[in-house]
Amino acid sequence: MLARTSHQMKTPLRRGATRAVLLGAALSLPATLVLGGIGQAAPAAHARADAAYAVGTSAAGLDDPRAKDIAMRVVSSAENSSLDWRGQFKYIEDIGDGRGYTAGIIGFCSGTGDMLDLVELYTKKKPGNPLATYLPALRKVNGSDSHDGLGKSFEDAWRKAAQDKAFQDAQESERDRVYFDPAVKQAKNDGLRALGQFIYYDAIVMHGNGGDKYSFGGIRKTALSKARPPAQGGDEKTYLNAFLDARKKAMQSEKAHEDTSRVDTAQRVFLNSGNFDFKPPLKWKVYGDSFEIKE
Numbered sequence: 001m002l003a004r005t006s007h008q009m010k011t012p013l014r015r016g017a018t019r020a021v022l023l024g025a026a027l028s029l030p031a032t033l034v035l036g037g038i039g040q041a042a043p044a045a046h047a048r049a050d051a052a053y054a055v056g057t058s059a060a061g062l063d064d065p066r067a068k069d070i071a072m073r074v075v076s077s078a079e080n081s082s083l084d085w086r087g088q089f090k091y092i093e094d095i096g097d098g099r100g101y102t103a104g105i106i107g108f109c110s111g112t113g114d115m116l117d118l119v120e121l122y123t124k125k126k127p128g129n130p131l132a133t134y135l136p137a138l139r140k141v142n143g144s145d146s147h148d149g150l151g152k153s154f155e156d157a158w159r160k161a162a163q164d165k166a167f168q169d170a171q172e173s174e175r176d177r178v179y180f181d182p183a184v185k186q187a188k189n190d191g192l193r194a195l196g197q198f199i200y201y202d203a204i205v206m207h208g209n210g211g212d213k214y215s216f217g218g219i220r221k222t223a224l225s226k227a228r229p230p231a232q233g234g235d236e237k238t239y240l241n242a243f244l245d246a247r248k249k250a251m252q253s254e255k256a257h258e259d260t261s262r263v264d265t266a267q268r269v270f271l272n273s274g275n276f277d278f279k280p281p282l283k284w285k286v287y288g289d290s291f292e293i294k295e
Helices: 045-058 065-079 114-125 132-141 151-161 165-189 194-207 216-224 236-252 261-272
Strands: 092-094 101-103 282-286 289-293
Touching (some): 065 194, 065 261, 065 289, 092 151, 165 194, 194 236, 194 261, 216 236, 236 261
16 A cells, blocks of 8 residues: 555544544534524524425435445545555554554554554454454553554554454444544534535544544534534535635644645535535545546
């Protein structure tokens, strides 16, 4: 696989600081509540909100198996410079972003807690696996970029475990629990169709699902201060542009994210074309590389 370069790095330890799923309170907000300081919806907007929400949830969502596979391929184009996301189960390296090892299909990190959770889940399902003996070391290095107790033997063990269907299943399970499911659930609650669900998912993958300014919760809060989502009677394109504007500022706040092409020449391209259902054909660029999904 192609190694990640510096412009592909994720925010150092951000996910570790905000790992808990903090979306629960937002998920049940009714359409009449004030969101993000933009004021209470006028009574006349209620019917529009209901209609917009119906549009946003009637089509197949990102959790449709085919749409989910497309989403994984587009994320992989940015994370691994490849559309072959299933080829990344064995991926592991330290990309120098302060988060220790980055590995697997969604970039589980030894310094942010999600790699530890993954290996604990795998060991619970399959005791005696190649990674089980590294659990004490993973607990020790959590929250740092240290390789103490890990190193080449751990890298080799990861690649060996990646051949095991049980470990592959565990990676997919943790991806869904921590990133994919919360993103899709919140996007559906906001009345967003598959493209908006993908935009939320990609943001959570990079920034984590916490509530600080530059994590997903903070990005969404900034967007809500500028525009209403469809479930609040707003225009879907206007809201998603506001979200991407906020996402871009979050990326630009740190050197590791200074290349914002995954927003500018990918997600914004899909949005400007009006492809709210996120259906092929799709053409985009990330970091200057061109990609295409024909069907």
